[in-house]
Amino acid sequence: MLRLPPIDYRSPQRLEEVIATLASENVRLVAGGTDLWPNMKRRHQLADTVVSLMSVPGLRGIEHGKDGVKIGALTSLADIVRDDKMRALWPAFTRAVASISSPPLRSMATIGGNLCVDTRCTYYNQTEEWRRSIDYCLKEKGTICWVATKSPRCWAHSASDSAPILCALDAQVKLIGPDGERVIPVSALFRDDGIDYLCKKSDEILTELLIPAGSDQDHCRSAFWKLRRRGSIDFAVLSVAAAVWTDTKNTVTRATVYLGAVGSSPVSIDVESLLVGQPLNEDLIKQVAQRAQKAATPMDNTDFAAAWRGKMANNYTHAALNEIAGLPVRCAPPKHGLTVV
Amino acid sequence: MKARSTTTTAVLKINDEDHAVAFPVHHTLLEVLREECGLTGTKHGCELGECGACAVLVDGEPVLSCLMLAAEAGDRNIETIEGLQRNNDLHPLQTAFADLGATQCGYCIPGILMLAKALLEREPDPSEGQIREALSGNLCRCTGYNRIVLAVQWAAAMARGDDWRPPPEAFHSTSLPQASA
Amino acid sequence: MPKSDSKPAVKASKDNPELRLIGTPFRRVDGRTKVTGQLQFADDLSFPRMVYVKLVRSTVPHANIKNIDCSEARKMPGVVDIMLGEELPVPYGILPVSRDEHALAINKVRFVGDPVAAVAALTEDQAHEAALAVKVKYEVLPTIDSIQTALKTPEPRIHEYGDEGNLHKKVSLEFGAVDEGFEQADVVLEDTVFFQGNTHLPIEQHAAVAVAEDEDRVTLYSSTQTPHYVHRALARVLQIPASRIRVIACSVGGGFGGKTDPFNHEIIVTKLALKLGRPVKATLTREEVFYCHRGRHPVLMNLRTGFRKDGSMTAQHLRTALDGGGYGSYGVASTFYTGALQTTTYTLPAYRFEAVRAFTNKPPCGPKRGHGTPQPRFAYEIHLDKAAEKLRIDPAELRLRNLLPANSVTANWLEVGSTGLRQCIEAVVAGSGWKERYGKLPEGRGLGLACGAYMCGAGLPIYWNHMPQSGVQLKLDRSGGVAIFCGQAEVGQGSDSVLAAIVAEILGISLADVRLCVADTDLTPVDLGSYSSRVTLMMGQAAMQAAERARELIAKAVGAQLEIPENYLVFADNRVFYSGDPDKGLSFSEAVIAAEARFGTLGTTGSYTPPRAPGRYRGAGVGPSPTYSFTAAILEVEVDPQTGLYNVDHVWLAHDIGRAINPVLVLGQIEGSVYMGLGEAIMEEQEFRRLPKRLSPSLVHKMPSLLEYKSPGFHDMPEITSYLVETDDERGPFGAKEVGQGPLLPIMPALANAVYDAVGVRVDQVPIRPDLVLKGLQAKAKGKEARVGPANFPEIDFGDPVLVHTPEQGGDGRAVDDPKAKRRTGVGSSTGTMKERDQALKEKDSAALTTN
Incomplete structure (x- = not known):
């Protein structure tokens, strides 16, 4: 054992x-x-x-209020998936959480833990004995990042499914440390480095998460798409989280798209410059999808061929925005995590 | 790194019976169940939370015993495969799994049965999709899963007092089409 | 005396339509203990004073060991002993021709994971800590990372034996006039195909516990499929008589061929138990299970076949190159198996087979479910799909036209008796709506068909001997209970249930009244183990014989006591009674009492030795089987043309089972085979990382974990429709054949064929990853060949072929340069059917009798 x-x-x-x-x-x-x-x-x-x-x-529980929903950092992923009100308000968030690993793991794992989950790499998530045989790697004890041997940085990839969707939904986290507490956007929690991937200090504790309200009034529609080999257990090799706010005339007022697992942090796609002020349409979606493919840096450090994952960033972004726009979705993702139990 | 670890003691409530045990504090519930309590019905396939073989219920929730310190299980209600039967009577899940051949080598089955028990307690009449999702963290290399799904449906029916049975082709060959000339 | 209207009792046999147990679904005999947690697997055992072993494994792929420094480790808390290779100098290996393994490496390591030292400590924690403190210095040798590298790099040799350089085994066989055959062909088709390696991945990690008894007696409990072969290896390596070693195979938590070799840890714990005089246990981690491996060989193949316009085949030439990994294991057999069963499904008049197995610095490959045949079967069945298209014949029709007739002797001298392949194809064709739907479904949706055949036990044992391959003993006494003793190992396939059911059927008693004692080399007669789909047939025949002998004794005694002729006695419902008057009879226990009184203590035996196969050329030992099972499968798939992602929606599978002893278990084996086949077809890969050569010699398993080695889960299975075709084979117990392996074979090619039907892309390799499908689609969009697969097969000198005349040519099963060969004048008849050959042999024998 x-x-x-x-x-x-x-x-x-x-x-x-x-x-x-x-x-x-x-x-x-x-x-x-x-x-x-x-x-x-x-x-x-x-x-x-x-x-x-x-x-x-006091660090667990879901509290729906007029400012939004507050989720204690120790709330289990299973409890989030089972929260009916959450599913009604932020279905893409529920979907993302429901896709994390497997049911027994979700009843143990916490939302705070998932946000802070260590970056992953198939040269790193190995036993001591295995890592000895490659003389370790940059992320731990070694001097070379085997994913990109000439690179000075570590390319371990972000592994959180909740992170991209919470970034996309403008969520915030509360951090408490010896010097008091601070509230920062989830998107500011991450840093694009495989080793030093969190902007949280080591003695700071993530205690609470807030998804701001108003989203439904502002006609926010969101989507979460996840690519992985199997319908359960697997980490994402690519995820796409998107949120689009529209006014009463269906014009986009704000939009966010974040990619997961194709960078050391959630990768933000610049979509506002394309979408704001216009109604979402097939042509714009195509352009966003191309931007996503460009922004993704899939490396050969997880499952599936890296180049194909990059191409999939295009297809999956396309699919996520089509879902938001109510357009037909053609991709066939592996069957997974859509049944809530 | 520390060469020696701290030993701790706990009274674990397992299947409604108290077990007073002493164990190193870094030992998982899996290790303590198997090695200190002699409850070897709980299996292990990876010890990393990747296969579900070690699943038990803690306060009714499925938990991977390989990823929980026994020290965290002190005042909680632990259920393992050994507690599934009542005296000498099998739980409907056990009957259905045995009679439908949903167990082959049987190694992954204790974990799957515990997940299925948690599911049936939450949802007495689960859909096929709910069963697949509830059990989706458990890997099996023998059965191909479909027979397990059917066994859970059968057990759910038994538990509800419904006389639904799996279709004949779950027990026999599908009728051979008439051979053409 | 019998009444005039009474008839002699019909014995429970395959001819008896009134079987009570056989053919009826029943709860497997180990079913209850498998759902209650009561059943003990090897790692569930523990004994007082038990110590734990952790192996120190090589961290380099290929090196000479310069120094092993255990000084620090020895001082660590709880350490009892550290053992190195010198203490176990005798090499072993499952095949007598390749005894190339040491329990702990001596001087040299051959892959990352090769064990170099064993640390025993009071706890597993302590053993692990100390193992991490053992320091090994290596002198690194060049890394041989693939078949291609092995071909180019004869030196340094990974092993000092083998056919040449780093080529372990070369095979070149030619049956019949192959070149002539190609000349007669209207169309010659050639394909180069790659089948990636994959592993068994049993959820139970291997475990072994040895308990020392007297100073020179020891018992090993292990998760093994082959206790008998482990027993032999222990006696050899430990150099103590086999009679003092007892091997007990615990119930195995999944094998699939991965627990059929004797393993390092089994030998080490047994040695240490004897050395330390206390129980010793080793339980492997998941990563270590990947290093034991013995899984599917990666095989590169080139297949060329000549077809006439009517679809019949004139000749075939198959070349295979196997990546064997660091040791021999079953590899020589695996090499032959990549060609041997190619002739069993369709008529091939002439066949050339060339193969090579390379040593590489990876965990050794060996037998996984289907052993060596899934790879060429994949090549063959996609090849036939392409031929069907070219010849404008429906793929199902092409196969039906070429079916090997029942009772044939193939070009390579395999006796194929009963075959239900026609019924199998017809069943899946009808069930799937093939005729209405194949080639006509909307873009993105497709159907694919493939077939296969597999052995029901290898005709020859692993080591040459004249003894039975399976033995069964029965003990009966006045309690009315029957104890069955047999060396077979239950690995989940249900062999215990088959054994119990056969005996209970023949003696007319209930399953509750039989008790099994299995897989214990001290107590049970030898059965060679759970591999090559041999158990149902071989153990079944031995069990039938033992039970029939017991029934005979009881019938004699009861007949005498009740004054009824023995053959009018019925054994049923736990009674022995007169067929003319069921009230006249004895309970089974009373009947046994009568027999015990008459004959003394009751015990019978049964044994089974397969019939000798007709092939007499070198290499003819691989492939023969008492009979063969047949399977046909159709898969329906939906492919997304934008991404290459696809889902398999439905599998229709028909299997020639001979007779289903317990249909529930048969269906379970089919579903499990479909599952494992889909895993191989869609996602499973035993992949390695070669670090950049300028920076490191390292070659490591890419993902030795259950998370990253992808095996399908609950969400990944299609609906399966299973048809059982019962051909009632005369060589099978109650007519039964195997089902554990055969149904896997068609799955991979059926998927490739279905993907082609769906989107017109040929993926000539497995696994069929979505990125490959997309690559094919992109090529197609650009007007290029919509094919993904290996470009070419390397130039290999396979050596001069062994030439063998086929039965059709009048050969006698020997190679033509064999001095004993009777060239074209042997006993073979011109048609070469089994019956005609038997007849010719009889005539020859009688002629010999009269002339001598």
Whole structure:
């Protein structure tokens, strides 16, 4: 059996205590554990002490208010998927969360954890023994990024399905650290670097998520499309999250498109310059899709041929915007995650 | 890295029975169930949360026991495959799986049965799509899954007192078309 | 005495229409323990004082070992022992011709994952920590990463044996007048095809526990499909008599061929148990299971066939090149299997087969479900689809026209007895609406047909001997219970249920009254194990014989006691009674008491040895089987032309099962085969990463995990319609044939053919990834050839062919340069059917008797 290395484990009930513990050497934070424990079992993430957030009260639950919906960072993905009001208001968000990994994992994993999930790479998400045989990589202990050996940076890809859709929906996160709390847009949480992929400080804790209200009044329609080999379990090799706000005349007032898994952070596509002030139509969608293909940097570090994934950024963006525009959708994605249980 | 780990103790409530156990704090619920409690019905196929073989229920929710520290399971209600039958009577899921040949090597089945139990408690009359989604985190290499889906439908019917049975072609050859000349 | 209107009792046999158990769906005998968590797999066992072993594995693909430093590891907490290769100097390997493995590498490592040291410690945690602290220094050798590299790089050799350089095995066989055949053809078709390697991926990771008993006796519990071969390997490597080693195969949590070799960890725990005098356990991690591998060989193939205008074939030439990985394993057999069964489905008058297996620095390939035949079957069935198009014959019709008749001897001297392939094709054609729909569905939707055939057990054992391939013992006593002893291993396929049902049927008792003791080399007679689809047929025949012998003894005793002739006794409903008056009889336990009183302690045996096959040339040992199963399948697919993504919607599959002993289990095997076939066809790949040569010699498994090695899940399965064709084979128990492997064979080519019907793109390789389909579509859009696949087959010197005359030519099964060969004057008849050949042999024998 693959097992965890020995650790000290703490599960304090006060957030301050968790934050204080994080100040020590070689400490890692855990919530649902579905990202950290596999990484520690493979030993590409190590710690002397692991401090859990799970005993801290008040960090879970979904609260629908007039400002929008507040989701506690420890809310399980399963609880989000089962929230009827959420599904009615932000179906694309529910769809994204419902597509994460598998049902038993979703009942353990937290939304905060999914936003902060480590970047992934098939040269990195391997056991200690395997990584020894390639002399490690830039992301951990090594000197070379095997994905792009001449590159000075790490190309591990963003692996969160909730991140692109929350970026697209203008969501915000609350971070609490030793110096107090701050609220930042989800899109500002990420940095385009495979190693240092979060703008959160190591002793800051993501405690809450807010999806601002008003979306439905402003006729926001959103879509989430995910490409992967199988209908469950797999991480996205490409995801497309799109949101389009229109006025009463069906003119676009605001639009966002983010790609997941084809960069070290969610990749923002510049669509406003194309779409705002016009009604969404087939020709504009085509242009957005071409921009998406250009912006995607799929690398040979996950499943499927990288070049084809780049091409799929076009098709999937096209499909997502067609869905929003109510136009026919032709792509045949693998059957997945659309049934809620 | 620390050479020695801390040992902790807990009383785990498993299938409504208390187990007082001592274990290293970094050991998962999977390891403690199998190695300290002797409950080896819970299996493992990857220990990384990728196959579902180790699924158990914690407070009614399916959980991958390979990704949960036993230390986190202290005052919670744990259900494993060993608790599925009542005395010597099989749960309808167990009856349906055994009679329909939904188990071949049987190794992935404990995890699948626990997911199916959680599903039936939430949804007594699940659609095929709901069953497939509920079980979609569990890999099986023998059956091809369809027979498992049918067995869950059959068990759901049994549990509801419905006399629905899988169609004859689940037990016998589909009728051969009349051979042409 | 019998009444005048009574008839002799009909024995339970394949002729008996009143079978009670056979043919009826019943709960498998291990069904209950498999749904309650009660059944123990190897890793579920633990013993007092047990220590845990962790293997230190090579981190380089090809190297000489310069030094292994265990000093730091030995000092670590809990470490009991660290063992190196010198302690286990005797090599082993499943095939006597390639005993090239050491339990722990000696001097040299051959792939990343090759074990070099074994650390035993009080806990698995401690064993792992210490294993990480073992330091190995390597002198790196050039990395041989593919068939092509192996062909170009004879030195340094990965092994010091083999046909030449890094070519492990070369085969060149020619049956009949191949060149003549091609000259007679109206159309000659050629295809170059690649079949990617893939692995078994059983959900149960291999585990083994050894328990030392006396100072020189030891028991090994292991998740193995072949306890007998593990037993032999242990005796050889440990150099202690086999009689002192006991191997027990626990229920196996999925095998598919991946647990049929003796493995390093099995030998290591047994050695350590004897050394340390305490139980020793090793449970592999998922990654290590990928290193055990023995999975599907990647095979590059070139297939050339001559067709007449009417669709009949004149000759075929098949060349295969196998990427074998770092060790022999079953590889020599696998190499022959990439050609041997090519003749079993359709009539081929002349056939040339050339093959080569290369050693490469990867985990060794071996037998996976279908062993060596899915690759050439894929090539053949897509080839036929192309031929059908060229000849303007419907693909189903083309196959029907070429069907090998029942009771044939093929060009390569395989005896094919019963065949239900015609009924199979007709069933799927009718079921899928093929005639109305093939070639006529809207763009993007398509149907594809393919067929296959598989052995029901290999005619020859792994090592040459004259003993039975399967043995069964029965113990009966006054309790009325029957204990069945057999060396076969239940791997999930349902062999325990087949065994119990056959005995219960013949003795007329219920399944609850039989108890099984299986796969225990101390207690059970030898059965060679669960591989090559041999168990139902071979164990079944042995079980029938043992049970019939028991019934005979009981009938004698009951007949005498009740004064009824033995042949008027019926065994049914746990009773033995007079056929003319069912009230006149004894309960089964009373009947056994009568027999025990009359004959003393009761026990019977049964054994099975396959009939000898007619081929006598070198290589003729691979391919023969008592009989063959046949399958036809049609797949329906929907392809998205924009992306190349597709979904398989429906599979119709018909299988010639001979007779279904338990139809529920047969259907389960079919569905499992369809599933595994779809996995291979759509997504599964045992892929490797070669790091840039200028920076690293490394060659690593790309994704040794259940997450990244893609196997289909619950959402990825189509609807399956299964037809069972019962041909009642005279060599099968109650007429039964195999079902565990055959139904997988047509799936991959049927998908490729369906994709072609849907979008007009030929993908001549598996897996058929969406990016390949899209590539074909883009080529098609540009007016180029809408084909994706390997460009060419490398130049290979296969050596001089062994020439064998076919039965049609009047050959005698020997190679023509064999001094014993009777050139064109042998016993073969001009038609070469099995019956005619048997007749000729009988005549020859009687002639020999009269002249001597």
